[in-house]
Amino acid sequence: MATRTVVRKERRLRDIPPALAGLLSFLVPGLGQIIIGYWELGLFYAGSALSLVGLIIWRISVIAYKQETWAERIPVAFSRQGILWVLAIALAALWVLIVVDAVRSAARKRPRNQLGYVIILAMFFLLGWQIVDIDLVKLVTEFGDAVPIISRIAWPWPAAVFREEVAFQGIEIIYSDCDPGDVPPATPQVSGEPYIDVAPRCGELSDYGVAGTLLTVHGSGFRPNEEVVIWWEDPIGKEFRVRYQGDFVTAVTDENGAFAQEFAMPNLLIPPSAGEGPHAHILKARQTSFVGGLKPSKELLLAIEKMVETIFLGMMATLFGVALAIPVSFLAARNLMSASPVTLAIYYATRFILNIVRSIEPIIWAIIATLWVGLGPFAGVIALLFHTIAALGKLYSEAIESIDPGPIEAINAVGANWIQTVVYAVIPQIIPPFVSFTIYRWDINIRMSTIIGAVGGGGIGFLLIQWIRLTDYRAAGIAVWFIAITVAILDLVSSKIRERYV
Amino acid sequence: MLVVENLTKIYPDGTKALDNVSFTVEDGEFLIIIGLSGSGKSTLLRCINRLIDPTEGRVTWDDQDVTAASGPELRRIRREIGMIFQHFNLVKRLSVEQNVLSGRLGYVNPNMALLQRFPADVRDQARATMEQVGISALAHKRADELSGGQQQRVGIARALMQEPKMILADEPVSALDPVLAHNILQDLEGLNKQGITVLCSLHYLDLVQRYATRVIGLREGKIVYRGSREAIRAMTDEEFKDIYGEEAVRIETGRSVSGG
Numbered sequence: 123m124a125t126r127t128v129v130r131k132e133r134r135l136r137d138i139p140p141a142l143a144g145l146l147s148f149l150v151p152g153l154g155q156i157i158i159g160y161w162e163l164g165l166f167y168a169g170s171a172l173s174l175v176g177l178i179i180w181r182i183s184v185i186a187y188k189q190e191t192w193a194e195r196i197p198v199a200f201s202r203q204g205i206l207w208v209l210a211i212a213l214a215a216l217w218v219l220i221v222v223d224a225v226r227s228a229a230r231k232r233p234r235n236q237l238g239y240v241i242i243l244a245m246f247f248l249l250g251w252q253i254v255d256i257d258l259v260k261l262v263t264e265f266g267d268a269v270p271i272i273s274r275i276a277w278p279w280p281a282a283v284f285r286e287e288v289a290f291q292g293i294e295i296i297y298s299d300c301d302p303g304d305v306p307p308a309t310p311q312v313s314g315e316p317y318i319d320v321a322p323r324c325g326e327l328s329d330y331g332v333a334g335t336l337l338t339v340h341g342s343g344f345r346p347n348e349e350v351v352i353w354w355e356d357p358i359g360k361e362f363r364v365r366y367q368g369d370f371v372t373a374v375t376d377e378n379g380a381f382a383q384e385f386a387m388p389n390l391l392i393p394p395s396a397g398e399g400p401h402a403h404i405l406k407a408r409q410t411s412f413v414g415g416l417k418p419s420k421e422l423l424l425a426i427e428k429m430v431e432t433i434f435l436g437m438m439a440t441l442f443g444v445a446l447a448i449p450v451s452f453l454a455a456r457n458l459m460s461a462s463p464v465t466l467a468i469y470y471a472t473r474f475i476l477n478i479v480r481s482i483e484p485i486i487w488a489i490i491a492t493l494w495v496g497l498g499p500f501a502g503v504i505a506l507l508f509h510t511i512a513a514l515g516k517l518y519s520e521a522i523e524s525i526d527p528g529p530i531e532a533i534n535a536v537g538a539n540w541i542q543t544v545v546y547a548v549i550p551q552i553i554p555p556f557v558s559f560t561i562y563r564w565d566i567n568i569r570m571s572t573i574i575g576a577v578g579g580g581g582i583g584f585l586l587i588q589w590i591r592l593t594d595y596r597a598a599g600i601a602v603w604f605i606a607i608t609v610a611i612l613d614l615v616s617s618k619i620r621e622r623y624v
Numbered sequence: 625m626l627v628v629e630n631l632t633k634i635y636p637d638g639t640k641a642l643d644n645v646s647f648t649v650e651d652g653e654f655l656i657i658i659g660l661s662g663s664g665k666s667t668l669l670r671c672i673n674r675l676i677d678p679t680e681g682r683v684t685w686d687d688q689d690v691t692a693a694s695g696p697e698l699r700r701i702r703r704e705i706g707m708i709f710q711h712f713n714l715v716k717r718l719s720v721e722q723n724v725l726s727g728r729l730g731y732v733n734p735n736m737a738l739l740q741r742f743p744a745d746v747r748d749q750a751r752a753t754m755e756q757v758g759i760s761a762l763a764h765k766r767a768d769e770l771s772g773g774q775q776q777r778v779g780i781a782r783a784l785m786q787e788p789k790m791i792l793a794d795e796p797v798s799a800l801d802p803v804l805a806h807n808i809l810q811d812l813e814g815l816n817k818q819g820i821t822v823l824c825s826l827h828y829l830d831l832v833q834r835y836a837t838r839v840i841g842l843r844e845g846k847i848v849y850r851g852s853r854e855a856i857r858a859m860t861d862e863e864f865k866d867i868y869g870e871e872a873v874r875i876e877t878g879r880s881v882s883g884g
């Protein structure tokens with residue numbers, strides 16, 4: 123192989139008086155350097171200094187947006203945000219440094235720019251901090267707000283299962299807006315069933331600030347040593363747990379299954395539809411017990427269903443994507459397409475389209491696809507498909523471009539035809555990268571499909587967003603866990619497959 | 625018989641790699657092509673079986689015009705000419721056996737080869753060929769697991785599967801150490817003695833002196849030296865340098881080493 127010597131071109135520098143260089147750089151940062159001949163450095167200084175000035179001006183106008191003139195804005199902004207002082211001082215220092223550097227360069231000293239770079243970097247960092255509103259204090263002090271949500275998401279399993287409940291209860295009818303002398307007879311006792319005796323059975327409901335009639339409940343025939351909860355059903359059939367003095371009213375039975383409890387009649391609104399009094403309410407003293415084993419909750423079942431949908435969504439997008447990306451990748455491989463100007467034009471066109479499609483995020487494709495084919499997993503497949511074709515097309519074509527021409531030459535030399543050459547010399551070389559890229563993409567597609575779902579592309583992402591909107595964080599936690607578990611399993615599987623084929 | 629007439633190759637970038645090259649190779653010769661790196665040896669060998677299309681000139685092999693041949697005709701010519709390479713050019717992910725079998729692709733039904741299947745007689749032939757070059761034990765290894773010398777033997781076996789009348793060898797031993805170089809060249813010499821014409825490019829004078837029946841020297845795409853077996857044996861380092869230019873150094877490769 124012939125060696126090629128790389129000749130480094132000597133930089134041609136212009137001689138100008140150091141003072142003039144300094145002055146030029148003072149007027150426009152970097153101008154001195156540009157005139158001397160260090161034009162890259164000069165442009166860098168000019169670009170950084172001017173954009174920093176621009177950004178600081180913008181911040182001042184944002185912070186002091188109510189002030190009309192700059193004379194008013196600047197003091198207001200500097201007093202509100204102390205960080206502006208730091209930025210102003212740093213900018214001044216940078217300016218001085220650039221001028222000094224111009225003077226030194228004009229005097230043919232080796233330029234020393236490290237401090238300038240550090241200042242520029244630090245200023246951009248500070249501005250970035252200011253622009254994105256970083257508030258570390260908030261991050262720490264308001265962490266408590268996130269704890270209940272995080273803990274529900276981190277351990278959602280109580281919501282994943284439930285057990286069927288059966289009620290064991292005694293009831294009695296209580297009246298309001300009634301005449302104490304004219305109360306229908308009490309509910310008769312049935313042997314073997316729980317029984318409650320309530321006195322009085324006619325009273326006044328609580329009103330805001332005024333406690334209602336105090337009721338005394340005596341229960342018997344309940345299961346011993348167990349909690350009894352008092353429920354109330356209003357005249358229109360709405361059932362709720364009774365609160366008294368802020369707590370739910372409960373009692374615990376003695377060893378004979380009896381209890382006694384006192385509380386005021388609750389506060390509730392009788393709708394006009396219930397008509398004139400007396401109004402009948404049902405008081406229920408209820409023991410509940412679970413029967414049977416744990417059963418999966420409907421959230422869990424739904425999450426499983428949607429997870430399966432998501433996996434298939436990712437899989438279909440990957441399969442179609444691979445099928446379409448392979449032919450596309452041949453068109454986008456330079457070594458295959460450089461034979462004639464026509465094929466070269468196709469190559470450039472394909473590359474161009476792939477780059478555009480790839481630069482549009484799947485989430486945007488998902489929005490387009492939902493408008494196109496409606497909400498649901500099909501839209502998700504379409505969204506992922508576009509991105510997959512573009513991404514895989516590029517990766518595949520690069521794999522094709524990097525194959526070793528030696529074996530192709532050798533197989534040609536034995537007198538093989540075109541198709542035999544492809545089968546023997548091209549395919550064996552591209553299988554490992556193709557397999558590896560495909561699995562990588564499948565992995566991405568499954569993960570991505572959860573996000574796609576959030577904008578209407580179906581799958582578990584859709585469910586997750588719904589549950590978050592309903593503030594059902596335990597259910598959301600189930601979805602999050604499923605996604606994490608699936609991705610982890612997929613990771614494992616894909617690394618195993620990759621090991622095998624690469 | 626191979627006849628090369630007025631062969632010129634100008635690459636698209638304007639490099640003139642071959643400049644009006646003419647020579648004839650009789651059946652049974654062991655012709656060695658010498659020349660500095662970049663002198664056009666690889667280009668010349670590849671123009672003979674049209675892996676590279678020459679810009680001008682004619683190559684005739686056994687009265688068939690190679691330069692005018694196309695499609696099936698060219699493939700029929702190619703399958704009579706085996707080729708081995710400096711970097712072996714094996715299909716690395718395929719087994720040794722499959723690499724050897726692929727040498728037969730020019731003969732078999734193309735559709736069968738699509739499934740990477742070969743008829744039983746071809747498989748028998750492959751077994752015998754691997755036996756011949758001493759790689760039977762490696763048949764089921766992947767090509768990229770072999771040492772350089774083993775890989776070159778696979779390359780030779782692949783060429784032999786073609787039952788070639790001529791072998792083109794482009795620096796077959798440059799990637800190998802001196803002992804292996806002799807082993808491989810002795811293999812080629814053995815084949816030559818069985819009647820296969822060999823065209824081989826080499827860099828080292830002592831290897832050239834030991835194996836060549838005739839030598840041509842290239843410099844900047846032109847033939848600058850033609851020598852018979854006797855002339856090359858009598859060649860001094862100074863004459864060698866004439867062909868190679870002042871940069872060339874004779875590298876002692878241990879001529880006394882023998883082996884098989």
Ligand SMILES: Nc1ncnc2c1ncn2[C@@H]1O[C@H](COP(=O)(O)OP(=O)(O)OP(=O)(O)O)[C@@H](O)[C@H]1O
Nearest residue numbers: 123635637639641660661662663664665666667668
């Ligand atoms: N594809 C190509 N395009 C342009 N120029 C090429 C190409 N291949 C080879 N050349 C040039 O043609 C000339 C001859 O190259 P060639 O590979 O035939 O030399 P060589 O004698 O085989 O050298 P080496 O001993 O290094 O293998 C060199 O100047 C090389 O740079």
Ligand SMILES: [Mg+2]
Nearest residue numbers: 665666667794
């Ligand atoms: Mg070469």
